[in-house]
Amino acid sequence: MSDYLLSDFKISAVLVFTREASKTKWIYKKYFEIFLYSLLYVGIQFVVVLACAVIKGNSITYTKFLVAITGIEFMLISISIFTFTIISSTVILKFSRSLVVLGTVFAYLLSLFITLSTSGLFNNVIVKLMPVANSMLRWHSVNYLFKCMQLSETSGFSLTWSLCYWLFLIAITFLVGKLMINRIDMVDIEKEELH
Amino acid sequence: MTAIEINGLCKTIKGHEVLNNINLQLEKGKIYGFFGRNGSGKTMLFRAICGLIKPTSGIIKVFNEKMGEDISFPRSIGVIIENVGLWPSYTGFQNLKFLASIKSIVGDEEIKKSIERVGLNPADKKVFRKYSLGMKQRIGIAQAIMEQPDLIVLDEPTNALDEEGIDLVRNILLEEKKRGATILIASHNKDDIDILSDQKFKMDRGLLTKYESETSK
Numbered sequence: 001m002s003d004y005l006l007s008d009f010k011i012s013a014v015l016v017f018t019r020e021a022s023k024t025k026w027i028y029k030k031y032f033e034i035f036l037y038s039l040l041y042v043g044i045q046f047v048v049v050l051a052c053a054v055i056k057g058n059s060i061t062y063t064k065f066l067v068a069i070t071g072i073e074f075m076l077i078s079i080s081i082f083t084f085t086i087i088s089s090t091v092i093l094k095f096s097r098s099l100v101v102l103g104t105v106f107a108y109l110l111s112l113f114i115t116l117s118t119s120g121l122f123n124n125v126i127v128k129l130m131p132v133a134n135s136m137l138r139w140h141s142v143n144y145l146f147k148c149m150q151l152s153e154t155s156g157f158s159l160t161w162s163l164c165y166w167l168f169l170i171a172i173t174f175l176v177g178k179l180m181i182n183r184i185d186m187v188d189i190e191k192e193e194l195h
Numbered sequence: 196m197t198a199i200e201i202n203g204l205c206k207t208i209k210g211h212e213v214l215n216n217i218n219l220q221l222e223k224g225k226i227y228g229f230f231g232r233n234g235s236g237k238t239m240l241f242r243a244i245c246g247l248i249k250p251t252s253g254i255i256k257v258f259n260e261k262m263g264e265d266i267s268f269p270r271s272i273g274v275i276i277e278n279v280g281l282w283p284s285y286t287g288f289q290n291l292k293f294l295a296s297i298k299s300i301v302g303d304e305e306i307k308k309s310i311e312r313v314g315l316n317p318a319d320k321k322v323f324r325k326y327s328l329g330m331k332q333r334i335g336i337a338q339a340i341m342e343q344p345d346l347i348v349l350d351e352p353t354n355a356l357d358e359e360g361i362d363l364v365r366n367i368l369l370e371e372k373k374r375g376a377t378i379l380i381a382s383h384n385k386d387d388i389d390i391l392s393d394q395k396f397k398m399d400r401g402l403l404t405k406y407e408s409e410t411s412k
Contacts, residue, residue, distance in 0.1 A: 014276045015338060018245050019297040022267040182267075185208075186247040 001037060003097060005030050005089045013186045023181040031086050031174065038082040042074055079166045083173065090177045093184060197259070198223040198346060198377040199244060204253035206239060206401075213239045215401035217253070221379070221394075223345075226372050228392030229381040230406075235398040237381035238276060241348050244379070245274055257346065273344040275352060279335030283324035287334040288317045294338055301342050309341035310334070314363055328355035336364055340371060347371060347378045353387050365391060 005027070008016050020026045060066055084104070092100045197220060204217035213236050221227055229237045242248045243255060246268040255262040257269040281290040291306045307317040313333040326334065332355045339347055352368070353361045368378055368391055382388055388395055395406035 013280075014245065014247060014274050015280065015294055016297065017247060018268050018272050018274045019294060019342075020268060024267075183249060185249060186242070 001034060001085045001089065003089065003092060004034055004037075004085070006092050006097075009093060009186065017186060024178050027090075027177045027181045028174070030089075031177070034085050034089065035078075035082050038078050038085060042078045042081060046070065046074060076162055076166070079163070079170070083166055083169050086170070086173050086177070090173060090180060094180065196223040197221070198257070199379075200254075200256040200259075201244075202254045204240075204243060204255060205251045206243060206248060207251045213401050214243065214250070217403045219396075219403065221377060223258075223377050224372065224375050225393040226368065226378040226380065226391050228388030228395045229379065229398055229403075230383060230385055230388050230395065231398035232383060236401040236403075237398050238350050239401075240398065240403070241274075241276055241350050241379065241381060245269065245272065245276070245348055247276075269346055271342070271345040273339030273342060273347045274349075275332075275335045275339050276348070276350045279331045279338075281323045281331075281334065281338075284322055286320055286322055287315060287326070287330075287337070288319075290323055290334065291338050291341060295341060298342060306341055309337040312340070312367060313337045314360070329357060329360055332356055333360065333364075336367065340367065343374065343376075345376060347376050349379065350381045351383070352380060353382065353384060361387075 008026075008030070017023070017026065088100050088104055091103070095103070199219065199221040201217050201219040204214055204219075205212065206214040215236075217240060229240065231237055239248065243250055244257065244262075246262050246266070249263065257266070257272075260266045260270070262269075281287075282293065285293065287310060288306060291310065292303070295301050295306055310317040313336050315330065315333055315337070323331070323334070332352070336349075336352060339349065347368075349368075352364055356364060365387070368380070372378055378391075380387060380391060397404050397406045
């Protein structure tokens, strides 16, 4: 999905854009489509997991908790996938695909490494960098993870904080996307024959 | 009525001045021809008029609306710039239907009619990637005229077409002019320009010069 915007841009930018009312409207429309695809993608995963559980014959011990966990995880995972996708698909308009993929991985690892090496608080790092992960750590059994990585109990999970974190990132991306699409030239400079 | 007004348009890319102080005033309902060798700036000028590039300096007005301020793109425009890029796994009709869905001002009948106008069969199940170069060019012309735009911008419209195709496209453009459309054509084939244009312009190294006085068609 990271090249979702790029396909309009590369295949027939001229034909698509000259029919759009504005560049900003186009990019927001595309973000909305990515959001719908993110919901669909995560929804399918949840349905598959549920189907596997039913086939295996697992029973529901606490319906209330299952609904809460599923609801919160669905929301947070969808939002996080949406955020990562719009960030990379926006940046990819300006830079090459491979550079963006490498850059995303590098930026993530670098931020993780810096925080780890300076604070040594692995649990908090997960909470801060991946709020989605902490809904899983909060309610799921992660004993194997604790043993392998010698982690202590996770605490301090807040759904509100997680949502604010993602909404802030999304707002920034929307702003950057708007500024970028209105400044970018819709032309493949590398292929351009300059006199 | 003025269709396009350009004042002091400059565009610099990677230190190269690809458009150099372009000043232009084009009237509505006429055909304007631009010629010059490859890389002379014709396509870049068309991109600027279509709102696809941001000028380094200068003003472009299309039907009295300032590009980049009043509008991002001209409100009523049909375009072919360089190769016709359409979705490879769609048929010609599906591609045009998708493009038409963006503005939603024409329906299936108008789309079919424009495909027939360029000599193709709207019911053809062949997907775009299997089209010959000539067919690609024809479907490109079809998408440019299907919404009956006020402004038609065509970069090398007769590329890859056979004699019959060239005549067909020339007739379509004259019909569109009769309808009242303003048409801009860029070509390195001077025949297209000579036969169709009310006024001709030469581009060289980003500079635009009027080629000869206006002739009536």
